[in-house]
Amino acid sequence: MQSVQLLQVTDPHLFGDPAVELYGVNTAESLRLVLASALAAGPAPDAVVVTGDIGDDMSAAAYEHFRRALQSCGAPVFCLPGNHDDPVLMARMLDSHGFQYCGRARLGGWGLVMLDTHVPGRPHGRLAAAELERLETDLHALRDVPVLVCLHHPPVPVGSAWLDGVGLHNGDAFLEVIARHAQVRVVLAGHVHQEFEAWHGPVRLLATPSTCAQFMPRTDRCVMDRRPPGYRWLTLQEDGSVATRLGWLPALVGEPRAEDEMRR
Ligand SMILES: [Fe+2]
Numbered sequence: 001m002q003s004v005q006l007l008q009v010t011d012p013h014l015f016g017d018p019a020v021e022l023y024g025v026n027t028a029e030s031l032r033l034v035l036a037s038a039l040a041a042g043p044a045p046d047a048v049v050v051t052g053d054i055g056d057d058m059s060a061a062a063y064e065h066f067r068r069a070l071q072s073c074g075a076p077v078f079c080l081p082g083n084h085d086d087p088v089l090m091a092r093m094l095d096s097h098g099f100q101y102c103g104r105a106r107l108g109g110w111g112l113v114m115l116d117t118h119v120p121g122r123p124h125g126r127l128a129a130a131e132l133e134r135l136e137t138d139l140h141a142l143r144d145v146p147v148l149v150c151l152h153h154p155p156v157p158v159g160s161a162w163l164d165g166v167g168l169h170n171g172d173a174f175l176e177v178i179a180r181h182a183q184v185r186v187v188l189a190g191h192v193h194q195e196f197e198a199w200h201g202p203v204r205l206l207a208t209p210s211t212c213a214q215f216m217p218r219t220d221r222c223v224m225d226r227r228p229p230g231y232r233w234l235t236l237q238e239d240g241s242v243a244t245r246l247g248w249l250p251a252l253v254g255e256p257r258a259e260d261e262m263r264r
Contacts, residue, residue: 002108002109003237003238004046004047004110005043005044005046005233006046006048006148006233006235006236007038007231008208008232008233008234009035009231010050010051010189010210010211011053011082011191011210011211012031012050012210012211013054013056013084013212014028014065015028015056015059015061016059016060016065018065022056022259023256023259024254024257026254027211027212028069030212031211031229033229033253034229034230035069035070035073038231038233039072042233046075047075047076048070048073049077049078049188051080051152051189051190051191052079052080052081052083052084052152052191053085053190054066054079054081054082054085055084055085055086056084067093067099070099071098078112078114079099079114080101080102080115080116080150080152082118082190083119083191087116101114102114104138107236108236110146110236111138111141111142111147111183112149113139113149114151115131115134115149115151116151124167125151125153125166125168126168126169127151127173127174135149135177139181139184140181142183144183146183147181147184147185148186148187149184149186150187150189151174151187151188153166153191154167154171154189154196154207155168155175156171156175158194158207158217159218160192160217160220162220162221163191167191175200179200179201182202184203185240186203186204187200188206188208188234189206189208190207190210192215193209193213193214193215194214194215194217194227204242206232208230208246209246212253213225213256214227214256222258222259224257224258229248229249230246232244232246233246
């Protein structure tokens with residue numbers, strides 16, 4: 001069994017018009033620079049996971065820009081929706097020709113489950129009853145291999161009041177399901193635009209900086225961090241363990257500026 005090199009990029013927040021900026025950053029340019037940097041400096045990825053907020057304006061053109069940008073990775077791309085995404089458009093545009101939308105997959109000797117936590121018109125996340133049932137089904141189908149579960153909203157508080165208010169509102173139900181399946185090793189999220197790591201029993205919970213702009217950890221309201229765009233490498237090892245590290249661009253793209261996230 002071979003180890004698997006996984007590249008995670010998250011929260012690119014693309015627009016139909018690639019000139020549009022968010023948080024003071026040209027998000028299309030920032031994603032392009034992140035992918036170029038990751039692919040130049042890192043190992044060739046066996047797969048890429050993208051943990052939501054792929055588009056920001058619910059336009060087909062944004063997902064088309066994303067598809068073109070990710071094709072440069074030369075690896076299968078696994079996508080799931082964030083609060084700013086349009087899940088129907090994503091399922092139509094990002095589920096063929098090297099892209100998979102949600103569902104489950106096998107990567108080498110590992111299993112991957114991609115979940116949909118999107119709640120229409122709301123910034124928080126929730127796993128619908130049918131999605132929790134699918135998680136059970138997928139984990140049963142992948143009971144013979146270590147598993148990585150991906151979703152947009154982290155299932156536990158990250159320590160920032162404003163972000164924790166728009167977290168996964170039924171995180172406990174999610175954690176109850178994964179506690180019944182001992183092969184789940186890692187839960188990988190986006191949404192919080194910052195590095196986060198915690199443990200839930202034997203399960204490692206990770207969240208990852210955005211490819212555009214970062215939020216300052218442990219704040220009551222939205223404060224921008226002056227960290228550059230980032231991404232994460234994960235090596236899914238043959239023995240079921242995971243090695244992970246962040247990558248960062250060498251400099252900021254644009255000048256970080258807070259938006260009123262609650263009203264977006
Ligand atoms: Fe985001």
